Amino acid sequence: MHKFILATLFYCGLSFTPAFATEVEQPENRCLRVYSITGFTYIDEYHALLAGRTKKENYLVRFRRTCRDLNFASQITTSFEHQLVCRPVIEHIRTEHDRCPVDGIQMVSGREEARSIAATRAAKRQQTNKTESDS
16 A cells, blocks of 8 residues: 555656756756855856855856845855755845845856856746736
8 A cells, every 4th residue: 555655656746847847947956065155256137156165066046036236246145155955945145235035056067057057047037028028
């Protein structure tokens, strides 16, 4: 009986996974341990790239809303350094003049990949805004 229930739950989980996750978003849903942040790069008003202690540790952070003044900030503080982050809930990045709530964090290979992901998301956001304004 227990095997049947487990098999049913497993099957249902597989059948619903593609509807909720895309290839681009799957890596973001994994848990990450964010180690020492040594620097950051402004990508756009919704994204920042955090540099870790090695060249392989680069984290693309997506904000829930625009993060004003991030492109002018000289330093930032994070609420999640040295922590395991699975699905951001209360994590944020603070600049001198703003507190930016984090919507997602994913590991990327570097600046080019981060810019590519941010550009794809910006295009989707622009398309959604255009569709909503046309309605």
